[in-house]
Amino acid sequence: MKLSKKLIILTLIPLIALLIFATTMIHSRFKDFRYAxxxxxxxxxxxxxxxxxxxxxxxxxxxxxxxxxxxxxxxxxxxxxxxxxxxxxxxxxxxxxxxxxxxxxxxxxxxxxxxxxxxxxxxxxxxxxxxxxxxxxxxxxxxxxxxxxxxxxxxxxxxxxxxxxxxxxxxxxxxxxxxxxxxxxxxxxxxxxxxxxxxxxxxxxxxxxxxxxxxxxxxxxxxxxxxxxxxxxxxxxxxxxxxxxxxxxxxxxxxxxxxxxxxxxxxxxxxxxxxxxxxxxxxxxxxxxxxxxxxxxxxxxxxxxxxxxxMACTFFFVIRSIVRPVGRIANSLSKMVNQIMAASEEVTSASLVIAESSSQQAACLEESSASFEKLFAMTKQNAGHTVQVNETMTEVVRMMNEAKTVVSGLGERMNTVFDTSRETQKVVHTIDEIAFQTNLLSLNASVEAASAGEAGAGFAVVAEEVRNLAIRAANASKNTAELIGHASEMVRDCSGMTERTNEAFIRVEAFTRKVGDLMNEIGRASQRQAEGVDQNNNALSEINRATQQNAAETEAFASTSEELTSHAAQINDFVNQLSVLVYGRHVS
Incomplete structure (x- = not known):
């Protein structure tokens, strides 16, 4: 029933009472008139x-x-x-x-x-x-x-x-x-x-x-x-x-x-x-x-x-000053309730999506936290390995220094060998010259033996043997000279290689020092990275807790949104009742 009708009914109650009173009075007067x-x-x-x-x-x-x-x-x-x-x-x-x-x-x-x-x-x-x-x-x-x-x-x-x-x-x-x-x-x-x-x-x-x-x-x-x-x-x-x-x-x-x-x-x-x-x-x-x-x-x-x-003026005033404003309020409330219900549904959907995303995010954060823990362990392990490598590189530098010293000593000895080879070449040359002279002398002796005849036959044999020895000595000297020359060449090559090795060791030492410095930096960086990973791990733990709390609060918010939707529905029912009260029907 419309509010206007109810107000009219409420207004009609005193009117009916007054009407009954007036009717009673009129009836009484009519009765008196009829009696009269x-x-x-x-x-x-x-x-x-x-x-x-x-x-x-x-x-x-x-x-x-x-x-x-x-x-x-x-x-x-x-x-x-x-x-x-x-x-x-x-x-x-x-x-x-x-x-x-x-x-x-x-x-x-x-x-x-x-x-x-x-x-x-x-x-x-x-x-x-x-x-x-x-x-x-x-x-x-x-x-x-x-x-x-x-x-x-x-x-x-x-x-x-x-x-x-x-x-x-x-x-x-x-x-x-x-x-x-x-x-x-x-x-x-x-x-x-x-x-x-x-x-x-x-x-x-x-x-x-x-x-x-x-x-x-x-x-x-x-x-x-x-x-x-x-x-x-x-x-x-x-x-x-x-x-x-x-x-x-x-x-x-x-x-x-x-x-x-x-x-x-x-x-x-x-x-x-x-x-x-x-x-x-x-x-x-x-x-x-x-x-x-x-x-x-x-x-x-x-x-x-x-x-x-x-009473007619009162009805008009009541309908104009009460029913219409109440009707407008009912319409506004109906629109607001519809908007609230739509917003509440959207908030509920968003809350459910956020809750699901928060759950996924929490799961991802848990996985990331686990990965960060592994990374932290690996980083810590790498930092330990870096320290070990740094120590090893220090030892390598030390050993390279020792090797450099050894190579330097080897170079010096190779130079000494080279010098000895040259002296030996000189000796071999002298021997070669002696063998040549001996060969010439043996030739001369052979010639002289030949000139001496049979007396010189024995001497000739000796001279032949001396010449053979001289030839053999010359050949051996030649071979020795060749070997010594080859050895000299080899020594020169070894000396060059030793010098290059020394230079390489010097460069390796420099690079090793650089590597050591880099490993120190890497170690310090790994330490800082480990600390950062630890901090990130702690931050991820906090984020994980916050995400879980957000997920819980989002679920609570979704529940609150559902309650808000339920309250909005109740308000909508009240508005519909108010609309029925005012207009006698539901407002759209």
């Missing part, structure tokens, strides 16, 4: 009934045992047209009255009985006593009809006044009956039966009791009634009644019926006057009540119309 209208119709009926009863009371006088001259003087002339008009008005008012249907039927029956009685009187089909009884019956029924009109009204305290009016009508009927009964008793002048005495006493007591119970009257009618009960007609009637009751057993009353008629008629006129005045006052009061009720109805309707106009 009912009372107006019923009072009019009571007036017509009272007028009809007065006419019937007047008609009864014709049939009382009175002197003719007295009747002509005191009895009003009966106008048939007026009598018929009163009956017609009574029938019309009876039809419009608000009495019960049963009472209406009784009133219609009374009219029918009255028409039948008039017809019978016209036909002279009834005796005077029968006519009086018929009139009394119709009057009694009409009195009951007035009682029915009284019972139909209870508003504004009018019911008690109406009851008082019924009491006055009954008192009026009782006064008329008492008058008529006294006239007939005095006219007959005979003893009375107990039943008739009781009826006469009941009429007198009933009239006094009825007038005593007529309490709800206007101040003027109350004063008139008080004057009536203290006046001469009232006292004379009860004095005459006491006189008749006193002599009822003997029947000789010594009073004329005209006296009873005059006393009763005077009393009846005063009661009729009081009843008429009270009926008129009651009618005017009813008219005022009706007018006030009508005014109050119009005031209530006007107030209700103003209330409806005010």
């Amino acid at each position: 209208n009912t009372m107006q119709l019923n009072i009019e009926m009571m007036q017509k009934t009272s007028a009809l009863i007065d006419i019937l009371q007047t008609e009864k006088i014709k049939y009382l045992p009175l002197a003719g001259t007295h009747q002509e003087k005191d009895i009003p002339k009966a106008d048939k047209d007026h009598f018929r008009k009163v009956i017609e008005e009574f029938a019309l008012v009876l039809e419009k009255s608000r009495i019960s249907p049963k009472a209406k039927v009784a009133g219609i029956r009374d009219i029918a009985e009255l028409e039948k009685l008039e017809h019978a009187i016209g036909q002279k089909a009834l005796s005077e006593s029968s006519i009086l009884e018929k009139y009394d019956g119709i009057i009694s029924s009409l009195t009951r009809l007035g009682t029915a009109a009284t019972n139909a009204n209870t508003a504004k305290g009018i019911g008690k006044v109406m009851n008082t009016m019924t009491i006055l009508e009954r008192s009026k009927v009782s006064a008329a009956r008492l008058r008529d009964e006294m006239v007939r008793i005095l006219a007959e002048n005979v003893p009375l039966t107990d039943e008739r005495i009781f009826s006469l006493a009941k009429l007198g007591g009933g009239m006094d009791s009825n007038l005593s119970s007529a309490l709800v009257l206007s101040p003027k009618s109350r004063d008139d009634l008080k004057k009536l009960r203290q006046g001469k007609p009232w006292k004379n009637m009860y004095v005459l009644l006491a006189h008749v009751l006193k002599k009822a057993a003997r029947g000789n009353y010594d009073k004329k019926p005209e006296l009873a008629f005059d006393i009763g008629n005077a009393l009846l006129k005063e009661i009729v006057l009081i009843t008429g005045n009270e009926l008129e006052l009651l009618r005017q009061r009813t008219l005022r009540i009706q007018s006030d009720a009508e005014k109050l109805i119009w005031v209530s309707l006007s107030a209700l119309a103003l209330l409806f106009a005010f």
Whole structure:
């Protein structure tokens, strides 16, 4: 249901309460108006009934045992047209009255009985006593009809006044009956039966009791009634009644019926006057009540119309100042919640990706950390090897120095050998020259031996052997010279090689020193690298811990993002409920 409808319903609650109150007030005013209208119709009926009863009371006088001259003087002339008009008005008012249907039927029956009685009187089909009884019956029924009109009204305290009016009508009927009964008793002048005495006493007591119970009257009618009960007609009637009751057993009353008629008629006129005045006052009061009720109805309707106009303005203001802003807020909240949900989904996806990447990164970092640990071990080992190489290179330098010294000594000795070879060459050359000279001498000896002949034959053999030795010595010298020359060449080559070796050793020594220096640098660098690798390893360990912590926090963040998504969904549900509350439907 829309918020506007709910606000309207909430606003309608006091409106309905006010409407119920106003309706109750209007209903009360309508009720008063209806009661006033009912009372107006019923009072009019009571007036017509009272007028009809007065006419019937007047008609009864014709049939009382009175002197003719007295009747002509005191009895009003009966106008048939007026009598018929009163009956017609009574029938019309009876039809419009608000009495019960049963009472209406009784009133219609009374009219029918009255028409039948008039017809019978016209036909002279009834005796005077029968006519009086018929009139009394119709009057009694009409009195009951007035009682029915009284019972139909209870508003504004009018019911008690109406009851008082019924009491006055009954008192009026009782006064008329008492008058008529006294006239007939005095006219007959005979003893009375107990039943008739009781009826006469009941009429007198009933009239006094009825007038005593007529309490709800206007101040003027109350004063008139008080004057009536203290006046001469009232006292004379009860004095005459006491006189008749006193002599009822003997029947000789010594009073004329005209006296009873005059006393009763005077009393009846005063009661009729009081009843008429009270009926008129009651009618005017009813008219005022009706007018006030009508005014109050119009005031209530006007107030209700103003209330409806005010509530319409209130509805418009509520819808304009509350529902629309709430609707805009609901739309904005819906859009924001959709954006939050989309962002939350993106954050969740990113968190999952980051968590997965962090897990992979953590695994890679663990592998890198392990590799760095291996690298650190290898670097440390290389640093150790570098130290060993440095020591070895130092030893090599030392040994190269020793080798250089040895090579230098070898060079010197090779030079000495070379010098010795040259000396030996000189000796060999000398030997070669000696062998040549020996060969020449042997030749000379051979020549001389040959010249000597046989004496010189032995010498020739010796000379031959010397020459052979000289040749062999020359050959050996030549070979030795060649060998020594070759050896000299070899020594020269060895000396050159030794010099080159020495130079190479010098260069090797320089390079070895450089290598040693480089190995020292490499060792120091390896040491620093080992320290750096160690630091990197520590940093990788820290990064690994941070990565694992980030992974955990990313998972927590993803969980928080999921909770945020769930809360956003709940907010979206609330927004949808608010949208349903405002618009009666979900907003897109």
